Amino acid sequence: MPSLMPARSPHTSHNSAQQADLDLLALLTSDESTLGPLSGRRGSNGAGPVNAKKKVLPRRDSPMDALMISAVIAGSGPLTRHHFGHGMARPGAYTSCDQSRPASPSRDREDGPSAAQSPPKVIMKSTQAPRSERLRLEREARQAAAQQNTASGSALSTSPTDSISIPRRSLDKGPISPLSSSFGKDRPKRKMSMDPTPITQTLQMASPAQQTNFFHSNAASTTSTAMNGPTSASAQVRPKVRCMARTRVPTPHGEVFLHLYHNSHDMKEHLAIVIDPVQLDPQARAAAPKGRKEIRSKSLDEKWREGETEMERLVRGAYTGRLRPGAEGRIEEEAEGEDVDMTQNHEEVGIDAQEDVKALVRIHSECFTGETIGSMRCDCGEQLDEALRSIAEPQPLVHSKTVHLHTSVDSLAPSIPGLPTPVPSRPETPASPTHVPGRGVVIYMRQEGRGIGLLEKIRAYNLQDLGHDTVTANLMLGHGADERKYDVAAEILRDLGLADEGVRLLTNNPEKVEGLGREGVKISERVGMVPRDWIGGHTHGLGLGHSHGILHGGAAVSEEEKEYADWRMRRAGVGLIGAGKASGPELEKYLRTKVERMGHMIDIPDKL
Numbered sequence: 385m386p387s388l389m390p391a392r393s394p395h396t397s398h399n400s401a402q403q404a405d406l407d408l409l410a411l412l413t414s415d416e417s418t419l420g421p422l423s424g425r426r427g428s429n430g431a432g433p434v435n436a437k438k439k440v441l442p443r444r445d446s447p448m449d450a451l452m453i454s455a456v457i458a459g460s461g462p463l464t465r466h467h468f469g470h471g472m473a474r475p476g477a478y479t480s481c482d483q484s485r486p487a488s489p490s491r492d493r494e495d496g497p498s499a500a501q502s503p504p505k506v507i508m509k510s511t512q513a514p515r516s517e518r519l520r521l522e523r524e525a526r527q528a529a530a531q532q533n534t535a536s537g538s539a540l541s542t543s544p545t546d547s548i549s550i551p552r553r554s555l556d557k558g559p560i561s562p563l564s565s566s567f568g569k570d571r572p573k574r575k576m577s578m579d580p581t582p583i584t585q586t587l588q589m590a591s592p593a594q595q596t597n598f599f600h601s602n603a604a605s606t607t608s609t610a611m612n613g614p615t616s617a618s619a620q621v622r623p624k625v626r627c628m629a630r631t632r633v634p635t636p637h638g639e640v641f642l643h644l645y646h647n648s649h650d651m652k653e654h655l656a657i658v659i660d661p662v663q664l665d666p667q668a669r670a671a672a673p674k675g676r677k678e679i680r681s682k683s684l685d686e687k688w689r690e691g692e693t694e695m696e697r698l699v700r701g702a703y704t705g706r707l708r709p710g711a712e713g714r715i716e717e718e719a720e721g722e723d724v725d726m727t728q729n730h731e732e733v734g735i736d737a738q739e740d741v742k743a744l745v746r747i748h749s750e751c752f753t754g755e756t757i758g759s760m761r762c763d764c765g766e767q768l769d770e771a772l773r774s775i776a777e778p779q780p781l782v783h784s785k786t787v788h789l790h791t792s793v794d795s796l797a798p799s800i801p802g803l804p805t806p807v808p809s810r811p812e813t814p815a816s817p818t819h820v821p822g823r824g825v826v827i828y829m830r831q832e833g834r835g836i837g838l839l840e841k842i843r844a845y846n847l848q849d850l851g852h853d854t855v856t857a858n859l860m861l862g863h864g865a866d867e868r869k870y871d872v873a874a875e876i877l878r879d880l881g882l883a884d885e886g887v888r889l890l891t892n893n894p895e896k897v898e899g900l901g902r903e904g905v906k907i908s909e910r911v912g913m914v915p916r917d918w919i920g921g922h923t924h925g926l927g928l929g930h931s932h933g934i935l936h937g938g939a940a941v942s943e944e945e946k947e948y949a950d951w952r953m954r955r956a957g958v959g960l961i962g963a964g965k966a967s968g969p970e971l972e973k974y975l976r977t978k979v980e981r982m983g984h985m986i987d988i989p990d991k992l
């Protein structure tokens with residue numbers, strides 16, 4: 385019967401014998417005549433040196449460790465590479481990481497009378513305190529800092545670069561400071577780079593454990609600040625919003641301010657991505673019309689509590705200009721190395737213009753698949769990228785109030801009640817427009833899957849794979865075709881001071897226009913969003929392509945080249961948020977459904 389066990393082969397075994405092993409085995413088991421390199425050894429019968437012919441065996445050296453060798457030469461006790469940073473042979477050093485007290489030099493001398501005469505023995509001792517000791521001293525330092533804060537009554541130093549000194553005691557008493565790697569009387573006083581007290585405690589912020597939503601916690605009921613303007617009957621049913629924090633983020637489309645909002649209607653953290661270069665760049669300020677209104681959050685900037693510190697305001701982002709160590713609240717003019725006070729009155733800085741450009745606004749709904757993993761079932765990633773690009777782009781300033789600029793798609797769109805009728809896509813004689821820095825915002829609403837959530841959207845995708853379109857799939861799951869609401873988005877625009885100025889809205893979706901209009905947002909113009917695949921080419925998103933040297937903007941490229949460049953960008957993981965264009969039959973079906981069944985205001989190209 386054949387064996388069920390596989391035959392063992394020295395070649396297949398993990399520990400297979402090497403040629404060197406076999407040679408050595410042969411050497412050890414052979415008769416004396418083959419023992420070459422061991423000449424001088426006696427044969428197994430003990431009959432004198434072996435007179436063997438020389439056989440060269442391969443070298444079998446182990447890797448050498450220079451530290452180990454030096455340790456052995458020094459004749460010391462056990463030392464490994466892990467002790468390398470501890471320092472050695474210093475008075476008061478620890479003989480082991482686990483020892484709770486340092487060895488005393490005097491005790492070393494008590495080893496015996498002969499010890500004094502014998503050559504000094506190198507003893508390896510760690511200068512790093514045991515962990516328990518370091519933790520104890522750290523704890524003490526923290527307590528001392530907390531007491532210091534309470535005593536001074538101030539929450540925290542106003543300078544972000546300030547640091548807290550470790551109490552002198554931990555340096556002078558105790559064996560060795562756990563927070564340093566060296567010690568000694570003349571050693572300079574070390575400082576921690578950070579206050580060990582949790583920032584949430586010192587700044588009276590909710591800790592992550594307590595933090596849910598500003599409006600769904602006690603904080604909301606105890607706050608005295610009115611958030612959203614008038615308190616009329618209609619205003620009471622409006623959601624309240626509060627910008628909890630903002631920060632500067634460099635992106636492929638320039639620096640933006642990311643704002644995080646809480647609201648009273650849901651537990652979601654909606655976001656506002658503000659592009660307003662005049663807040664960050666003096667050159668942009670100089671190129672913008674005089675007195676340009678900055679896009680800032682009223683709820684973030686207002687005073688949150690009596691006695692709030694400058695540090696609290698900085699941490700939540702309620703500062704002016706660019707936040708830099710030592711230059712908070714001010715912006716540095718890099719060209720001249722001079723500080724420019726961004727808090728000064730800007731009425732006099734900038735170009736003369738009859739009127740500034742209106743903010744370009746996109747209300748964007750979260751789409752994990754399109755924005756994070758680059759799904760080409762939809763064009764959401766591309767739209768987010770395109771929206772940021774469009775807003776950041778310098779805008780032509782037209783001095784006549786009567787001329788509007790539109791993308792070509794607007795001339796194709798049906799007119800919407802309550803909105804200005806679309807005008808021809810290009811003004812006939814633009815009054816020598818000057819380009820001014822763009823301004824605007826993407827309100828990023830966490831309304832995944834047109835409000836049905838990611839789980840349901842994933843199920844809807846499976847129904848789409850069975851042949852249903854995006855609308856039918858939603859209906860089959862018991863949802864509406866679109867369950868989004870725009871009230872919170874409208875409040876965020878109001879908080880940013882944009883609801884009344886007449887924004888230019890980037891969308892093809894009539895429901896967005898109507899929804900925002902119902903919530904009292906003034907829309908001066910609708911700007912269409914044309915899928916990149918429908919206009920062809922890569923004129924859009926070139927900023928990113930350029931910076932990666934993948935595309936060569938301006939030069940005419942064939943369809944094949946464009947596709948190749950697109951493929952390369954996606955392969956390289958460049959901007960999953962649609963640095964390239966989304967395309968494919970699934971996207972075509974999706975876009976067609978949006979136009980044919982959801983009334984999106986854009987013409988389907990003939991080629992589809």
Ligand SMILES: Nc1nc2c(ncn2[C@@H]2O[C@H](COP(=O)(O)OP(=O)(O)OP(=O)(O)O)[C@@H](O)[C@H]2O)c(=O)[nH]1
Binds near residue numbers: 751854
């Ligand atoms: N339920 C569902 N949601 C989808 C599907 N594809 C994309 N979405 C979601 O649709 C939202 C984007 O909506 P769109 O209709 O593409 O665009 P829009 O924002 O309404 O319209 P525009 O402003 O013209 O772009 C995001 O929340 C996506 O998650 C889908 O097949 N089913």
